[in-house]
Amino acid sequence: MKNFQVAIIGGGVIGSAIARELSKYKLNIAVFEMGSDVASGTSKANSGVVHSGINSPHSSLKARFCVEGNKMFQSLADELGFPLQWVGKYIIAKNEGEINELEHLKKTGMDNSVSGLEMKGGSEVKKKEPNVSCVKALWVPTAGITLPYEFTIALAENAAENNVRFFLETKVTGLKKQQNHFLIKTNNGDFQAEVVVNAAGLNCREVVSMVEEPDFQVYLCRGEYLVLDKNYSSLINSMIYPVPVKELGVLGVHITPTIEGNILLGPSAEFIDDPYDKRTTKETMNNLIQEAKEIIPSLPDKAVINAYSGIRCKLALPESGGWADYRIEESKNMPGFINLLGVESPGLTAAPAIAKEIIKMISRLIELKEKNSFKSRIHGRKRFSELSTEEQLNLIKEDERWGRIVCRCEHVTEAEVIEALSNPIGAKTISSVKYRCRAGMGRCQGGFCTQHIVRIMGEYFNMDVTDIKLKSPNSNLFYGRTRGDQSD
Amino acid sequence: MVEPEGIKVIDHSADVVVIGGGPAGLAAAISAKESGAEHVVLLDRNSWLGGILPQCIHDGFGVEETGTSMTGPEYAEKYIEMAEKQDIDIMKETMVLQFDKRREITAVNKNGLHKIKASAIVLAMGCREKTRWNVMIPGDRPSGIYTAGVAQAFINLYNIMPGKNVIILGSGDVGLIMARRLKFEGANVLGVVEILPYASGLPRNVVQCLEDYDIPLFLNHTVTCINGKERVEQVIIAQVDKKMNVISGTEKKIECDTFLLSLGLIPENELANNVGIEIDSITGGPTVNQYFETTLSGVFACGNCLQVYDTVDVLATDAKNAGKSAAKNLTIQKKDKKIITKVAPGRGVRYVVPQIISEPGKVHLTLRAEKPRESSVLHVIADDKELLKKRLLWANPANMIGVDIDIPLEVMTTTQNLEVMLGDC
Structure with missing residues (x-):
């Protein structure tokens, strides 16, 4: 049986941020992730927004960690090399009646020490955002965008580079306190740990119930998104948000530019029962376009290249306003069992600050000694399409695979695919390539490059390509060989 | 300053540069050469020539053109041989990143970056397949969803089966041919679903690919949802009314592990778009004159990036004319x-x-x-x-x-x- 000092359940953005922060200390750390890669749940399926901290009341953990996290992002992006742009956000009032809400948000923001908040008139907004119509808007310059999966992957991979063990496709099935350690049962064997961190996201209640009776309920609120073709990237420059939907405790359907030039519409908000029900629906797809058109009337109808959904982990029902604060606490009955409950939006922004808080909590349980060997990843992934001619030429000279374009829509080279496959956490699905180097994310949605990625994976791992999975343990791409090929 | 050897952009110039080495590009390049263009360059991003043809192992190619029915690879081979004999400068595994209004092309391959100054350019980039999101089919996002052409590539080029129990949406030619191909390989083709009241592929393919193998064709039907958390488990099909709206109550679940989309093709014109060439919103291809010249002087278009053709024979005939025009460089400006x-x-x-x-x-x-x-x-x-x-x-x-x-x-x-x-x- 493998012994660890700290076991983290869940390889989402929270689990990965904690793992990376802990990897600065002399500790044996394990992360158990049931998916085939990190960021396989809500962490990859959200707006990718680095929030400023204007939406949560002053005394809340949501406000505190959001504001603290926001301030940590730039240096993290510099250290880890994930993309980040401070594009700012307009929250718009579509009519006079909504202006009050803008004032309220501004006040909350100022209470939370968010700087730079400014009310702008409709014509002033029009100058910056010619396609947006509103009577007034709150300008939030400290809001930014990132790629949530790249952020999570960068945290996890840097943790792995600093000796955190990632166990993928490993679902925790049982948890038991035994004297001074926990026994962790998984589908991949049993493990021991002194401290267990429950960062299981949507499954946080399931994990708690393995050791004690949970004193809370989780309410799942699905949000669907549409992704628009890069051809329409010039529609907006900043994020455009409506005033929040108070009844549901959500921010409402907003229009978000992405780092890569696509535009996101969403998310919707629908309470559901099944944490794995990440479907998209016709009705919501139509609604998203309608609601986005209320903000940008010139939005084209046929611009969608993809749709997805993510699920919010809420601790409050819509009947009670849909808003509840995070619960980040050590179990009272079970010392060493640290729970992160209801970490929904702005969880992505809050992740780095939450990780610091967890370190403090763990330091009260285990003596933490910083290690000298910690290596912060100072280089990001190289993207052929973003490099200068000279850099491109140098890379091709070094390795001719930089001169072979595999994904024609996003101009991803074979070298980038290989780099994605050689990731230090051992993720090896088609999706793990896609989320690391963007191959398959363009307008043809993998039509041209899937066959090349399959071939490259077969060669790189020296594996039978018919064993390749799309994104999870049972998402096999193929059903064996053709008839003519069965003889060999 | 003298740049160190090996890390500079490689400069070329050519009379005619053809972008794309599929059937249209091959035909255009050969014709340009035959029409007197001295230096013809043919660029293709794949490691092979012939475009999609090598995976089209069914016959029926070349009937109108030569009177003989060939398979896709045979048809392609004929043109590849001609191109090789013609002393055309062929650059494979070379991706064109862009070209500008002065017809200077930037391309990349394993040898480095290339700048090619062309007197005339012929666009022959082909097309791509529509995805589920072009028609906004909701549901889960499992494995087992393929466009028909991708499934065809896996079966015919790699001997891999994309699935066993298959539903196909769209009765375009690729979908019909794939229905038969999957049947040959022992898959269970549960039906072809078509939203229109008639098949959209060639009538001969409806007979030879579906009727001959008792594969059901559901006309006036569409797929409303895909279910399956990891691999496709079922699709929901439903009847549509004359306005193509789903008639509620007609939904039917079909258990399957694979969902193929044959929804039609979209001309690939990112390069043309980026340089400001006018695109016809209906064909999806550049607006051209009778010499196949686009709205950018000296740039011509042919093949499936101009309009989606039914047969390679007609496509090749037009492409030859485009290649000839490029060689003679019949520009609007001169008139x-x-x-x-x-x-x-x-x-x-x-x-x-x-x-x-x-x-x-x-x-x-x-x-x-x-x-x-x-x-x-x-x-x-x-x-x-x-x-x-x-x-x-x-x-x-x-x-x-x-x-x-x-x-x-x-x-x-x-x-x-x-x-x-x-x-x-």
């Missing part, structure tokens, strides 16, 4: 700009290519009907004057219609718009 006549689709016609007539004389028009009709009449009208009236035995959107017409100089000087219509007899 009197005042005499430009636009050709527009009228009643019963979805589109017409070319969209511009820049010179009087004999012009070959290709067009598609909006819906299937028996015995109809094709009219070409210049203002109130009928230039051409031709009886057709039938008109089917799946079959491109070609017609030759003589445009006299006086028509061009008096008319700015020609209209092409299909009417009843």
